[in-house]
Amino acid sequence: MKKIKILLLIIPFLCFSQKEKIKQLDINLTNYEYPFPVRFFDLNNQRQLFKMAYMDVTPANYNNKNIVLFHGKNFNGAYWETTIKALSKEGFRVIVPDQIGFGKSSKPDNFQYTFQQFAENTKKLLAHLGIEKTAVLGHSMGGMLATRFALMYPETAEKLILENPIGLEDWKTVVPYKxxxxWYESELKQNYEAIKKYQMTNYYDGKWNADFQKWAELGAGWTTAPDYDIVAWNSALMYDMIFTQPVLYEFKNIKSPTLLIIGTRDKTALGKQWASEEVKKTLGNYAELGKKTQKAIPNVKLVEIQNIGHLPHIESFDQFIKPLIVFLKQ
Structure with missing residues (x-):
């Protein structure tokens, strides 16, 4: 009985100490250091002036080839660190923007989020940097954006790389709308424990290590900040964008040579938890979705990474980077 009482006294302190380890981050991550210098590009969108953060890494052995990296919904440009280093080593100039509403970029009070707007903003950034042609790589939500960019600017997108992109199926046809x-109320409930549980379950098959930990902490750092409600509101707007703006029906129109990198263990599907049990079984099966998407895109190569989940470039970097570099050099 005494042991139980002691445990009951200790548990709150353990929980408190865990939360204490999570660094509180301000709304634009000014107190979080990115792996490379961050610059800012001024944008005028929807009668508002924004600052778009980006990293632009040009190596000494620049091979006159460029690549833009598009981050996913729950991330920002910082999680591309090892990818940037590897591509720079091979001579590629690497441009990594934080889209509006993400990372170190501006967080609007209100904004109509569209993949077209993101694509246009990125095109303006490239024009500012004097870049006329580039490969584009998108992970997760960034895959939807990279697809939209390639569709809007085929003369700019020399090559398209999709790493476990979401939106390979149209969830709004089978999942109840929220x-x-x-979404806003749901995002307000986020905390470190919830973020870690989601990522461990959905991204890493129940495994956890220091590399996974830092990205969970980065997301959780916002949740205790005084202005987290603005972050939560922007996140809610983005969820609606993802849910209502599918790109898969236009895969047939992609003109860029495409590399599709699929971690086959991935089961990511927006809103799957609200679908019927029968429908739920059919959603987020990337082992099948990769092959289906391969048939839909005209000039595509599929690379399947077995027993790897939603983030190949974090979970299994070597298996991700080798086919990517080969494709970029072709």
Whole structure:
């Protein structure tokens, strides 16, 4: 009985100490250091002036080839660190923007998020940097954006790389719709424990290490900040964008040579938890979705990474980077 009482006294302190380890981050991550210098590009969108953060890494052995890296919904440009280093070593100039609403970029009070707007903003950034042609690589939500960019600017997108992109199936046809207000209330409930549980379960098959930990901490750092409600509201708007703006119906129109990198263990599907049990079994099966998407895109090569989940460039970097470099050099 005494042991139980002692445990009950200790548990709150353990929980508190865990939360204490999570660094509180301000809304634009000014107190979080990225792996390379960050610059800012001024944008005028929807009668508002924003600052778009980006890293631009040009190596000494520049091979006159460029690549833009598009981050996923729950991340920002910082998680591309090892990818940037590897591509720079091979001579590629690497441009890594934080889209508006993400990372170190501006967080609007209100904004109509569209993949077209993101693509146009990125095109303006490239024009500012004097870049006329580039490969584009998108992970997760960034895969939807990279696809939209390639569709809008085929003369710019020399090559398209999709790493476990979401949106390979149209969830709104089988999953009940949730309002932006619903998403907002859900995001307000986020904390470190919830983020870690989600990522461990959905990204890493129940495994956890220091590399995974730092990205969970980065996401959780916002949740205790005084202005987290603005981050949560932007996140809700983005969920609605993802849910209502599918790109898969236009895969047939992609003109860029494409590399599709698929971690086959991935089961990511927006809103799967609200679908019927029968439908739920059919959603987020990347082992099948990769092959289906391969048939839909005209000039595509599929690379399957067995027993790897949603983040190959974090979970199994060597298996991710080798086919990517080969494809970029072709």
């Amino acid at each position: 309002t932006i207000d619903w």
